[in-house]
Structures are given as structure tokens and as C-alpha cells.
Amino acid sequence: NAGVTQTPKFRILKIGQSMTLQCTQDMNHNYMYWYRQDPGMGLKLIYYSVGAGITDKGEVPNGYNVSRSTTEDFPLRLELAAPSQTSVYFCASSYSRRMGVGNQPQHFGDGTRLSIL
Amino acid sequence: DAKTTQPPSMDCAEGRAANLPCNHSTISGNEYVYWYRQIHSQGPQYIIHGLKNNETNEMASLIITEDRKSSTLILPHATLRDTAVYYCIPVPDMRFGAGTRLTVKP
Numbered sequence: 001n002a003g004v005t006q007t008p009k010f011r012i013l014k015i016g017q018s019m020t021l022q023c024t025q026d027m028n029h030n031y032m033y034w035y036r037q038d039p040g041m042g043l044k045l046i047y048y049s050v051g052a053g054i055t056d057k058g059e060v061p062n063g064y065n066v067s068r069s070t071t072e073d074f075p076l077r078l079e080l081a082a083p084s085q086t087s088v089y090f091c092a093s094s095y096s097r098r099m100g101v102g103n104q105p106q107h108f109g110d111g112t113r114l115s116i117l
Numbered sequence: 118d119a120k121t122t123q124p125p126s127m128d129c130a131e132g133r134a135a136n137l138p139c140n141h142s143t144i145s146g147n148e149y150v151y152w153y154r155q156i157h158s159q160g161p162q163y164i165i166h167g168l169k170n171n172e173t174n175e176m177a178s179l180i181i182t183e184d185r186k187s188s189t190l191i192l193p194h195a196t197l198r199d200t201a202v203y204y205c206i207p208v209p210d211m212r213f214g215a216g217t218r219l220t221v222k223p
Contacts, residue, residue, distance in 0.1 A: 003162075020122065033211075035213075041215060042204065042212075042213035042214045042215050042216060043161070043213040045211065045212070046212070055123075057220050059212070081138070087203060088177050090161070092160070092161075105163035105166065106161075106163065106211075107163075108155075108160030108161050108162070109158070110159060110160050111158065111160055113158075
């Protein structure tokens with residue numbers, strides 16, 4: 001059981017380039033999330049999705065786009081990379097965003113380390 | 118939305134209990150408290166959660182005060198592998214603060 005898989009693990013981009021961070025989960029979770037983590041800081045929510053075809057903004061959505069065409073996949077798109085987007089990006093999934101309903105913690109991937117120069 | 122306060126760092130001797138406090142004085146009555154930890158730069162790992170009652174699982178125990186304004190995560194016999202950043206998170210808010218960096222020393 002792979003859980004949450006993120007690709008690539010590392011990437012270096014030039015300013016202004018675009019790229020897509022991939023995230024897939026095999027647990028049939030309906031909720032998926034994207035976070036970024038800057039050095040020494042906690043995670044900040046970028047976007048989340050409550051199911052296929054439905055996405056919503058988190059704390060720091062500017063500069064990013066997402067789509068959710070299937071239950072399994074939740075790609076994160078950077079259109080015009082900027083140095084401020086240098087960070088570690090984590091994808092997560094759960095049965096529901098409201099984790100207080102039953103024992104439904106988030107499962108995290110291993111992250112994508114992105115540097116923009 | 119609830120806001121949590123945790124000490125930035127703590128040390129613990131190997132084999133001893135590690136007690137990590139969290140203040141969540143503005144938590145609402147239906148918000149759960151979840152604990153995660155992050156080892157090195159890996160993705161956060163779920164530890165335990167609770168609403169009102171104390172909870173225990175194979176990893177840790179969670180003690181929640183009667184007024185629910187604070188909680189304590191207890192690792193009963195800390196090992197070197199428990200060195201990590203520990204996050205206390207109100208749910209469904211899901212905002213990660215800076216957490217507590219626990220260092221377990223031999």
C-alpha cells in the first residue's frame with residue numbers, strides 16, 4: 001500500500017518557469033490537501049479538495065493552481081515560478097477535512113523540495 | 118478558529134517520559150485536538166487525537182484538561198528516534214504552528 005506519493009522529490013526551477021507537482025493516493029480518500037513548509041516554520045495550507053471536481057483556497061493560494069479530475073490525483077501547478085515559492089511542498093489526504101468525525105487523520109507524502117533560482 | 122501555543126523546544130533523557138504541553142485556550146466545544154510529529158524533513162506523522170477524554174494508543178497518551186484549554190502529549194519512554202518537531206493542531210482548523218522541537222538525549 002503506497003499511501004500518498006509525490007513526484008518529483010527534488011526540483012530546481014528558473015524564475016518564470018512553470019511546473020506541476022504531482023500527488024496521488026491509493027487509499028480512496030475523498031479529501032486532499034497541498035501544504036508548503038518554509039525553513040523552520042510550520043506547514044501552511046495552499047489548496048484543498050473535498051472530492052473530484054471540487055477545490056478551494058487555503059491560507060496561501062496566490063501563485064498556485066490545482067485541479068482534481070479524479071479521486072486519486074491532485075496536482076499543484078506553478079505558472080510563473082518566483083523565488084518566494086522556494087519551499088518544501090507536502091500533499092496529504094484524508095477521509096474528510098473535518099477530522100473530528102471518527103478517527104480520520106491526514107496521511108502525508110514525503111514532500112517535494114523545490115528551489116527557484 | 119482556535120490558536121495553539123507550544124514551547125519552541127524541549128529536551129528529554131532517553132528512557133524517560135517526554136511531556137509536551139499545548140495551550141489551546143480558544144478552542145471551541147466541538148474542535149478536536151490532534152497531535153502530529155515531523156521527523157527531519159519528512160511528512161508529518163499522525164500520533165493521537167482527542168476531544169474531552171484522555172486518550173492512549175501504542176505511540177502516546179493525550180491528557181486534556183477538564184476546561185479543554187490545554188493538553189499534554191506524553192511519550193512514556195522516549196527513544197532517540199522520537200527526536201522530532203511535535204505539532205498540536207485544533208481540528209477542523211488544521212493550521213500548523215511552529216511546534217515543539219523535542220530532542221531526546223542519550
